Amino acid sequence: MPSTPPVPFRTEQRWTNWGGNQSCTPAFTVRPRTEQEVLDAVRFAIREGLPVRAMGAGHSFTPIVATDGVLIETDALTGITGTDSARRRVRMRGGTPISEIGDPLWDNGLSLSNQGDIDKQSISGAIATATHGSGIEYTSFSERLRWVRLVTGHGEIVEIGEEDLHRLRAAQVAVGTLGIMTEVELAVSPRYHLREEISYPHWDQLREQIGAELAANRHFSFLWCPQPDSAALYELPTPDGLDMTGRAYTKKYVEAELAEPGDLVTEEGRRADRAYRIYAGGFMIPFHELEYYVPAERGLEAIEAMQDLMRTRFPNERYPLETRWVKGDQAYLSPFHGRDTTVLSVSGAPETDYWPYLRAVDELLGEFGARCHWGKIHFLDRDRVARLYPEFESFRAVRRELDPDGVFLNATTRRLFG
Numbered sequence: 001m002p003s004t005p006p007v008p009f010r011t012e013q014r015w016t017n018w019g020g021n022q023s024c025t026p027a028f029t030v031r032p033r034t035e036q037e038v039l040d041a042v043r044f045a046i047r048e049g050l051p052v053r054a055m056g057a058g059h060s061f062t063p064i065v066a067t068d069g070v071l072i073e074t075d076a077l078t079g080i081t082g083t084d085s086a087r088r089r090v091r092m093r094g095g096t097p098i099s100e101i102g103d104p105l106w107d108n109g110l111s112l113s114n115q116g117d118i119d120k121q122s123i124s125g126a127i128a129t130a131t132h133g134s135g136i137e138y139t140s141f142s143e144r145l146r147w148v149r150l151v152t153g154h155g156e157i158v159e160i161g162e163e164d165l166h167r168l169r170a171a172q173v174a175v176g177t178l179g180i181m182t183e184v185e186l187a188v189s190p191r192y193h194l195r196e197e198i199s200y201p202h203w204d205q206l207r208e209q210i211g212a213e214l215a216a217n218r219h220f221s222f223l224w225c226p227q228p229d230s231a232a233l234y235e236l237p238t239p240d241g242l243d244m245t246g247r248a249y250t251k252k253y254v255e256a257e258l259a260e261p262g263d264l265v266t267e268e269g270r271r272a273d274r275a276y277r278i279y280a281g282g283f284m285i286p287f288h289e290l291e292y293y294v295p296a297e298r299g300l301e302a303i304e305a306m307q308d309l310m311r312t313r314f315p316n317e318r319y320p321l322e323t324r325w326v327k328g329d330q331a332y333l334s335p336f337h338g339r340d341t342t343v344l345s346v347s348g349a350p351e352t353d354y355w356p357y358l359r360a361v362d363e364l365l366g367e368f369g370a371r372c373h374w375g376k377i378h379f380l381d382r383d384r385v386a387r388l389y390p391e392f393e394s395f396r397a398v399r400r401e402l403d404p405d406g407v408f409l410n411a412t413t414r415r416l417f418g
């Protein structure tokens, strides 16, 4: 009789990511409800010689979830497990969606220090790929990780905290290759409100203001539009009759002292609200995104090189060029390791051949020493990763220690990190 997992499971169920560009059919899809069930599922896989991958919300565009072995769904492993307002810390189960963190944190006088464009991801998925927002003084979710409980490739539970910086820096960005994160602790901020301002400046005007805007705002980012219909592809509202060609949909958030509910504003473009309600965005129409990271001091040069590429060689590629900033950190596989960073993202339309365009972007930004978002389309191979991430071998040493037999590797992660 074939062996089956000792936790709720389904067989041969097809999985597809949010963008629709990655899929797989695992032998077993399991949905553990407790850490013990995660442990049981991993031990089952080890006994059967099956590889294991975890999935969060499936919002990555790269093949970093896919497996033909055991796929662990984490959406039953949710909830805050503790807050410490004095130390500004929060603990939660590994599958907790970011959208479920804001309210309980607020009730304890706390907020996430920064957030990205959406809040649909699981906290572990966000940590695994160094998901970030924008703000030159603010780091990614990964850098905020201070402690984690992991089910390793030995079929054991380990805790990694600040007393073991070597292993913590590996765990902060691990693309799911050290094991399954069942519980995490993040450093957070005292709770804060944000006031939003949306504007649509032409590039000639915006380029002169970048330094000042970065200094003046907690969050500053923009989406530069090469075509009149670019903004609509990301569902960005723009004023009637304004031709967005060469303009940027520009977001600024500053911290504000607001009294609730009287001071809250929900009007699009002028919102003033609790921080976590301002960050959470839409993005309902799928796209396929590439995201590269250049040193902040070369950011302006890289933006203008990208604009030139889009205008001259790829005039039919219409998605905006999103530009953000992230503070440097020390995590071994972090794209922000050791450097403040300018983030450049572009997308291709599903069902079109965007590959020549994205390859040209890779070639261009490669000249800037660009690193990549592990969850978004990129062209890095092992040699480039080894060259661009100075602590790559430190990461691999921890990986080998926690998962010597490669239980948590699939073809993509084995090629890059195995």
Ligand SMILES: Cc1cc2nc3c(=O)[nH]c(=O)nc-3n(C[C@H](O)[C@H](O)[C@H](O)COP(=O)(O)OP(=O)(O)OC[C@H]3O[C@@H](n4cnc5c(N)ncnc54)[C@H](O)[C@@H]3O)c2cc1C
Residues within 6 Å of the ligand: 018, 019, 053, 054, 055, 056, 057, 058, 059, 060, 061, 064, 065, 074, 094, 095, 115, 116, 117, 118, 120, 121, 122, 123, 124, 125, 126, 128, 129, 130, 131, 132, 133, 175, 176, 177, 179, 180, 181, 182, 283, 373, 375, 376
């Ligand atoms: C519409 C949209 C908007 C986005 N906006 C941003 C943004 O603003 N900023 C940004 O940086 N990125 C952004 N992203 C990218 C996204 O944040 C990352 O791809 C993130 O990893 C997705 O989280 P997830 O929960 O969907 O994880 P998945 O995509 O499901 O998984 C990502 C990785 O995490 C691993 N993993 C998941 N759970 C666990 C666990 N419990 N233990 C160990 N490993 C685990 C998986 O194995 C996989 O390797 C966006 C993506 C989309 C589609």
